[in-house]
Amino acid sequence: MTKEEFLQLIEEQGAAVENWPHHLRPEIDQLLASDSDAVHALAEYRELDTLLLRIPVPDFSAATRRIANVDLPAQSLDLLDTIFNWLFPYSGSAQVWRPALLACLPLLFGVAMGNYFNFGISNDDLQTAWDDELLMLSLSDYPQDQIEL
């Protein structure tokens, strides 16, 4: 490992040893044993991490309590959200029949529509189609030249 690669590693993963990929540690140890610049850079990045953690932040506990007790508006879900929540609740696989039912709906719809509507296909049409088919089959028993005659 080169010094540049080591610097890139600590800049991306942090200066804490536990953040470094385990398989790279022997190479890192070797580099640190031989390169004082790398040791110096690591010390600086560790100091940077320490200082970062020491930057104080205000105490927000009062604000948190206020937010926890704030008056909340009514949870009004629109129709789409309500349907989506019913279909895909996040309570695991217990409600898996709901999306399964949704997936079956187009099939059930198609069966129902097929039963109630003929979509322009009447029984008479079917009979004519069968007659035509039988005629074609009967003609196929004759050679082509005989048909033309």
Added chain:
Amino acid sequence: MTTGSVDEQQEAEWMEALCQGDRRAYQAIVDRHGQAISHYAYRMLGNRGDAEDITQETFLRLWLKASQWQASKAKLTTWLHRITHNLCIDFIRKHSRMQALEDSNELEQEEQMSWQGKEPDAPDNEQNDDERLEQLHRAMAQLPEAQRSALMLCTYSGFSNQEAADIMAISVKALESALARARRNLRAVLFAETSGA
């Protein structure tokens, strides 16, 4: 079962209750995540009042949009930080400024800042340390928002690079690039004489 998964299970139950309008579940979630969200917003915006507003807005969205959270896709804390992150970015872009961190007066008014109120006769090394902390604080305020977010999420909030990338909606490679630039910039400020940067 690990503590983490127990917590996650409990949070999933709270979220389910929250969807049914359970206020106690809401309070439990605010109690658990309120400080972390406030700290993230504060570090992003540098202003206590704005951070409180963003925190309140985050939890209001949690209350109204709880049904959109999917346990299989993200941990609750990741989802909340993502909401906060988006609100902070909107806020910064809308106001086009960083308030308190760039404003020395604000710093002086923050009673909680540990480097405030030091005795004048404090040891030299302690004063130097405080100066460096203040220097670092200001340098962080100068970082571009992507670099600052990446550093906040990985250093303070304890997210992995993958989780931080998810929160920021960028690739892990882009996050690591932002992290590297942020750390390099801060090192250059802190160790200008020695790092040669």
